[in-house]
């Protein structure tokens with residue numbers, strides 16, 4: 001077989017790895033989108049590096065857009081095959097891909113309007129305007145290609161290809177993908193009666209953390225001969241083992257009880273929001289959460305939470321234990337999910353202490369940006385950052401020490417609110433957690449080759465070193481476009 005690394009090679013987005021078996025089957029591991037600011041990544045996304053019409057199937061590790069975001073695009077470009085994933089991944093994809101299409105359609109409209117203004121006298125025949133990669137209708141068509149299988153079931157993709165999903169603990173529905181491919185082994189030819197054997201290739205997708213409130217730790221996966229492994233935190237260790245209820249309670253009490261202000265939490269709609277809500281729910285159940293209103297102000301978070309409720313078996317033991325006496329661990333009496341835009345706007349006029357959790361996590365867009373614009377000059381308020389923010393985003397800029405003014409929606413605003421950060425909410429294991437997980441799952445001496453992907457250059461190279469220390473051999477960090485023969 002051959003593997004061609006078509007994305008997330010020495011970088012963290014655009015995961016795509018194309019397998020071609022000796023019998024001619026083509027299997028794409030993940031179909032991720034390159035993510036970045038505005039239209040910069042558009043060309044990279046359109047240049048797939050393969051013909052979707054010739055592709056047999058997609059094996060999808062999880063629903064994050066950097067792993068799933070180009071699925072509607074390949075369907076639009078002629079892909080006819082099946083997309084294999086877990087049931088929760090399918091449901092989350094329906095939600096997240098629709099949202100991605102909506103954002104693209106909006107971005108393209110804004111871009112085309114600008115182009116219209118800049119080019120009042122258009123040259124005939126020259127193409128000025130751009131089209132979105134795909135629309136919401138394309139997403140609807142793509143969803144018909146999904147075929148779902150539960151964790152730990154070994155199923156047949158083709159006569160000579162088997163696949164097993166193992167819970168990766170990274171996001172709801174996330175899976176380690178273990179393929180078994182029956183084909184010729186060069187070393188055995190001429191010696192054995194049947195020179196073929198099952199070659200075992202495992203793709204980790206993204207690996208979760210040892211401890212997360214709502215997801216289980218990554219589960220042990222079957223032995224493999226070849227491993228494609230992520231390396232997002234290949235050069236880093238997390239500061240905190242876990243986010244404690246006390247850390248969050250401290251910020252709530254300081255802001256909402258002592259200063260009588262509002263606590264704003266920018267948060268990704270899928271995963272992070274549910275984890276924060278769950279921690280607040282635990283504090284509520286223990287009678288420790290101050291009696292103040294809590295709002296999750298995001299239609300996407302509301303819908304995603306509904307999907308979390310549908311898959312208790314995919315969640316942590318802790319959540320299932322809680323559900324023995326509290327059937328809804330993502331809801332409590334003082335919590336309200338807000339979808340209506342008028343209700344969201346009405347929050348701006350409330351002066352009472354409250355907690356508002358809303359997207360986007362990096363403060364680049366969404367309802368939270370309006371809430372922050374309204375409250376950043378109020379010394380009673382706190383903006384609590386709970387995730388990584390890209391250096392150019394508003395979420396990162398407001399964290400600069402000593403910064404006094406910031407421009408939001410074109411207006412300079414004095415920063416008087418407290419800006420606080422809680423570390424520890426991360427979906428990715430650090431390198432120690434990952435190595436520990438790999439060495440517990442695998443007999444290291446039986447792994448013939450390792451390919452390090454999904455990490456920037458430094459992280460991937462550092463991770464290669466850590467894998468070497470753990471006695472893995474033949475470790476490579478492939479370049480984008482590189483093909484290897486196994």
Ligand SMILES: [Zn+2]
Pocket residue numbers: 062064067170171206427
């Ligand atoms: Zn991910």
